Amino acid sequence: MDRLRGFFHPRGIAVFGSMTEGWFFGGAVVIKELQALGYEGAICPIHPTARTVYGLQVYPDISQVGAEVDLAVIATSCRAVPGILRACGEKGVKAAVVIADNFAEAGPEGEARQEELVAIAREYGIGVIGPNTLGIYKPHSALSTIPYEKGYHLPAARGGLSVITQTGMYGPQATPLNEYRFGVNCIIDLGNMCDIDEVDCLEHLENDPETTVIGIYMEHTRRPRAFLETARRVSAEKPVLCLKGGRSAAAARAMASHTGSIAGSDGLYDALFRQAGIVRVNDYEDLLGVAKAFLAQPLPRGNRLGIVSLTGAIGIQCIDIASQCGLVPGEIGASSRQELLELSPTLTGHPIDLGPASAVSGGDLFGYYERCFDILMADDGIDCIYLNTYISSYISTEVYGPVFEHMGQNLRKPVTMWAYGPSSEAVARLGDLAERHGIPFYPTTRRAVFALGYLAGYARWRDRVLTGSPC
Amino acid sequence: MDRLRGFFHPRGIAVFGSMTEGWFFGGAVVIKELQALGYEGAICPIHPTARTVYGLQVYPDISQVGAEVDLAVIATSCRAVPGILRACGEKGVKAAVVIADNFAEAGPEGEARQEELVAIAREYGIGVIGPNTLGIYKPHSALSTIPYEKGYHLPAARGGLSVITQTGMYGPQATPLNEYRFGVNCIIDLGNMCDIDEVDCLEHLENDPETTVIGIYMEHTRRPRAFLETARRVSAEKPVLCLKGGRSAAAARAMASHTGSIAGSDGLYDALFRQAGIVRVNDYEDLLGVAKAFLAQPLPRGNRLGIVSLTGAIGIQCIDIASQCGLVPGEIGASSRQELLELSPTLTGHPIDLGPASAVSGGDLFGYYERCFDILMADDGIDCIYLNTYISSYISTEVYGPVFEHMGQNLRKPVTMWAYGPSSEAVARLGDLAERHGIPFYPTTRRAVFALGYLAGYARWRDRVLTGSPC
Numbered sequence: 001m002d003r004l005r006g007f008f009h010p011r012g013i014a015v016f017g018s019m020t021e022g023w024f025f026g027g028a029v030v031i032k033e034l035q036a037l038g039y040e041g042a043i044c045p046i047h048p049t050a051r052t053v054y055g056l057q058v059y060p061d062i063s064q065v066g067a068e069v070d071l072a073v074i075a076t077s078c079r080a081v082p083g084i085l086r087a088c089g090e091k092g093v094k095a096a097v098v099i100a101d102n103f104a105e106a107g108p109e110g111e112a113r114q115e116e117l118v119a120i121a122r123e124y125g126i127g128v129i130g131p132n133t134l135g136i137y138k139p140h141s142a143l144s145t146i147p148y149e150k151g152y153h154l155p156a157a158r159g160g161l162s163v164i165t166q167t168g169m170y171g172p173q174a175t176p177l178n179e180y181r182f183g184v185n186c187i188i189d190l191g192n193m194c195d196i197d198e199v200d201c202l203e204h205l206e207n208d209p210e211t212t213v214i215g216i217y218m219e220h221t222r223r224p225r226a227f228l229e230t231a232r233r234v235s236a237e238k239p240v241l242c243l244k245g246g247r248s249a250a251a252a253r254a255m256a257s258h259t260g261s262i263a264g265s266d267g268l269y270d271a272l273f274r275q276a277g278i279v280r281v282n283d284y285e286d287l288l289g290v291a292k293a294f295l296a297q298p299l300p301r302g303n304r305l306g307i308v309s310l311t312g313a314i315g316i317q318c319i320d321i322a323s324q325c326g327l328v329p330g331e332i333g334a335s336s337r338q339e340l341l342e343l344s345p346t347l348t349g350h351p352i353d354l355g356p357a358s359a360v361s362g363g364d365l366f367g368y369y370e371r372c373f374d375i376l377m378a379d380d381g382i383d384c385i386y387l388n389t390y391i392s393s394y395i396s397t398e399v400y401g402p403v404f405e406h407m408g409q410n411l412r413k414p415v416t417m418w419a420y421g422p423s424s425e426a427v428a429r430l431g432d433l434a435e436r437h438g439i440p441f442y443p444t445t446r447r448a449v450f451a452l453g454y455l456a457g458y459a460r461w462r463d464r465v466l467t468g469s470p471c
Numbered sequence: 472m473d474r475l476r477g478f479f480h481p482r483g484i485a486v487f488g489s490m491t492e493g494w495f496f497g498g499a500v501v502i503k504e505l506q507a508l509g510y511e512g513a514i515c516p517i518h519p520t521a522r523t524v525y526g527l528q529v530y531p532d533i534s535q536v537g538a539e540v541d542l543a544v545i546a547t548s549c550r551a552v553p554g555i556l557r558a559c560g561e562k563g564v565k566a567a568v569v570i571a572d573n574f575a576e577a578g579p580e581g582e583a584r585q586e587e588l589v590a591i592a593r594e595y596g597i598g599v600i601g602p603n604t605l606g607i608y609k610p611h612s613a614l615s616t617i618p619y620e621k622g623y624h625l626p627a628a629r630g631g632l633s634v635i636t637q638t639g640m641y642g643p644q645a646t647p648l649n650e651y652r653f654g655v656n657c658i659i660d661l662g663n664m665c666d667i668d669e670v671d672c673l674e675h676l677e678n679d680p681e682t683t684v685i686g687i688y689m690e691h692t693r694r695p696r697a698f699l700e701t702a703r704r705v706s707a708e709k710p711v712l713c714l715k716g717g718r719s720a721a722a723a724r725a726m727a728s729h730t731g732s733i734a735g736s737d738g739l740y741d742a743l744f745r746q747a748g749i750v751r752v753n754d755y756e757d758l759l760g761v762a763k764a765f766l767a768q769p770l771p772r773g774n775r776l777g778i779v780s781l782t783g784a785i786g787i788q789c790i791d792i793a794s795q796c797g798l799v800p801g802e803i804g805a806s807s808r809q810e811l812l813e814l815s816p817t818l819t820g821h822p823i824d825l826g827p828a829s830a831v832s833g834g835d836l837f838g839y840y841e842r843c844f845d846i847l848m849a850d851d852g853i854d855c856i857y858l859n860t861y862i863s864s865y866i867s868t869e870v871y872g873p874v875f876e877h878m879g880q881n882l883r884k885p886v887t888m889w890a891y892g893p894s895s896e897a898v899a900r901l902g903d904l905a906e907r908h909g910i911p912f913y914p915t916t917r918r919a920v921f922a923l924g925y926l927a928g929y930a931r932w933r934d935r936v937l938t939g940s941p942c
Binding site: 024101102105106149150151152166167168169172173174175176177178179217219245246247248250251254255282283284285311312313314315316317319320321322323328329346349350351356390392393394395420421422423424426428443444445446 | 495572573576577620621622623637638639640643644645646647648649650688690716717718719721722725726753754755756782783784785786787788790791792793794799800817820821822827861863864865866891892893894895897899914915916917
């Protein structure tokens with residue numbers, strides 16, 4: 001019973017809203033994006049007075065549309081929504097994305113309006129995403145209902161991440177998805193969640209072969225039991241990450257006016273997430289940042305961290321951070337120590353500090369990286385690896401190419417990376433190069449190490465579930 | 472008794488080390504940088520075989536130098552250091568930066584070498600920074616001993632931040648100081664800290680009118696009592712931020728091989744920092760990131776946070792984060808609420824959510840920013856303000872210019888900012904613009920809100936000290 005199917009495979013799409021070309025918000029933006037993505041079904045713009053938009057005929061009313069329409073995108077004023085939804089029902093539309101706001105998030109009047117919307121949807125058997133949403137972004141299936149101009153044309157890289165959210169903040173207009181090397185399958189913004197909810201989405205994504213990692217931004221769930229059961233089942237197959245808005249009581253109060261959400265106690269959510277094997281993250285940025293590691297990396301067999309640092313101070317920081325995310329510094333085995341010693345007498349400690357060996361004349365920094373990486377990959381006492389590197393405009397980014405290529409071809413354990421240097425642009429370029437080779441790159445050591453900690457935490461939960469051990 | 476004076480006002484500087492032009496490390500790099508900064512005293516390169524470097528005569532031995540030399544920079548092999556230090560003593564040099572490594576950080580042999588170095592320094596009354604250090608960077612006094620090519624020529628912006636560190640990671644070769652709008656006075660890397668320590672530095676910076684904020688990266692202190700007394704006295708005048716390496720026992724062990732540090736229990740350091748009014752930060756990036764807020768912003772009178780957000784979800788995140796750093800969401804006063812209501816009926820909540828008001832046709836986003844900012848600035852229930860904004864390549868960065876200018880001229884309470892959008896480059900440009908107007912800009916909402924939390928925590932400590940209340 002996949003309630004999302006109609007949204008993702010529409011034979012035709014009716015778009016309601018402003019048809020003013022070039023404006024940053026409205027129906028015309030949706031039309032333009034569907035065209036740019038190469039949507040092959042019928043695109044049917046509906047507006048009472050407009051005649052054409054981006055070369056298409058505009059219909060005054062959906063009843064005039066001849067083509068089969070499965071999906072309606074409604075970006076009008078809230079007052080027009082009931083009439084439009086009814087007309088869609090008469091036309092046989094079974095899925096609607098209601099972008100319009102001023103519903104339950106906007107006080108008692110809006111709540112009444114939302115109830116009316118739900119009643120009409122039920123009457124006609126229309127599934128509704130929203131209201132107060134941006135809807136769906138699934139660029140590689142040529143589908144987008146995002147009503148905001150995003151200012152770039154390349155879609156996000158294709159990949160296994162699907163995000164279920166109660167905010168538009170993960171949409172392509174708010175986030176540089178197109179800059180990420182680790183790709184996106186779809187973003188589903190649920191808005192006020194009057195009908196389709198995160199459980200429906202999980203059920204859809206569970207069977208979607210293109211989805212390998214699921215991220216959720218959630219303010220509340222209406223169906224905690226179904227969410228727990230579904231998420232637990234899905235988590236055993238695909239990692240589910242979750243950012244829960246409103247941990248504090250003060251934030252919970254503020255949520256009521258954001259999406260009309262009524263949150264329960266945060267402790268309950270925490271217990272629910274733990275039982276469901278959900279990876280709970282803490283910040284807006286973490287949902288995508290942590291997903292990046294899950295998308296590209298194998299799961300670690302344990303929580304023993306290997307550290308290769310070009311600087312002693314960050315190696316120490318790294319250990320401090322590890323202790324905050326469930327990792328322990330691994331013990332480097334005797335044969336590895338011997339190999340490191342042969343490489344350089346300064347490379348026998350852990351964290352492996354490449355600084356002293358590289359600073360001496362003839363020190364082969366790039367060779368050291370490759371060898372240290374190989375040694376830790378082969379060492380049974382190490383489950384995951386944090387690396388950092390240095391770059392400046394004095395060094396060409398390309399010199400790291402062969403090293404990263406070698407690493408990328410041998411990622412049998414998860415690896416994350418951070419780099420530093422006197423040019424933030426050079427650091428960004430290096431990060432891009434690392435990610436092209438499948439090594440997740442982070443703006444801070446904390447985030448790089450935490451990503452490994454989340455991987456290890458999930459791997460442990462999953463092992464227990466699969467072996468039937470008590471959690 | 473300012474033990475640093477000789478280091479900061481040398482009549483002449485002798486530089487020992489490789490004089491190979493164009494190489495990324497060594498004495499020649501120091502020479503080149505001193506010339507680039509316009510150091511006006513005598514620059515005296517010393518090397519047994521080189522003849523000239525960057526247009527200067529190289530002396531085979533310091534005894535041949537005619538000019539008065541107050542500072543020696545020793546970037547040679549560790550084995551050459553004792554002889555050089557002795558020769559410097561004979562010449563009357565009273566300050567030495569020993570860049571050479573392989574001392575106490577490198578096992579028993581290195582420890583013995585460090586003891587010998589200390590004995591010679593005592594014999595001749597030479598103050599020593601290091602060994603295993605990059606020394607001093609004070610670009611606006613034309614002083615630098617950094618032996619690494621940094622790949623850019625513009626010095627850091629001039630400002631009040633002085634950093635005392637036991638890592639080279641805050642030096643201009645590792646950190647894009649020149650990209651920051653909030654300026655640097657000096658960086659002092661203490662390395663193994665065989666002589667000059669953080670207490671000496673605090674005593675120097677206490678009376679340095681150019682220093683308004685002090686950052687410390689510390690692995691250990693040898694003089695906890697003196698550190699407490701000095702830091703407490705300094706903190707009452709100038710905020711002192713500290714990142715302590717080695718919170719965990721595992722990290723403490725690793726420190727021994729980084730700078731030879733032996734750390735005590737982290738709990739002791741925590742108590743010491745609290746008593747001294749030191750702002751304890753958690754990450755490498757925080758030391759500069761938090762300092763940025765202290766440099767530019769007034770101290771808040773309390774911990775009541777005002778939030779202006781363009782997105783509901785981040786407003787909620789913001790409250791969650793506030794509760795983790797000692798802030799509470801402020802209550803917006805009745806007259807402010809009235810003013811906000813007149814602006815738009817959707818602006819009466821807190822966090823102030825600009826999204827709905829801006830999305831409607833005719834919504835004047837930039838006008839709303841300015842008015843909301845003014846209203847919160849005037850509201851007695853708000854002590855500090857977090858703002859976020861949106862930027863895309865569809866919007867010109869410049870449209871924010873007048874808004875930021877207005878804000879920058881009215882910073883009577885601390886303000887921090889974050890922005891989002893589909894282009895990381897556009898976001899970075901917007902951040903730069905905000906900082907040009909004195910508004911500290913952060914890469915995440917967490918860091919923007921925490922900066923305000925640190926300001927509020929310090930302000931409270933300082934109030935208590937100045938009013939004689941018990942801490």
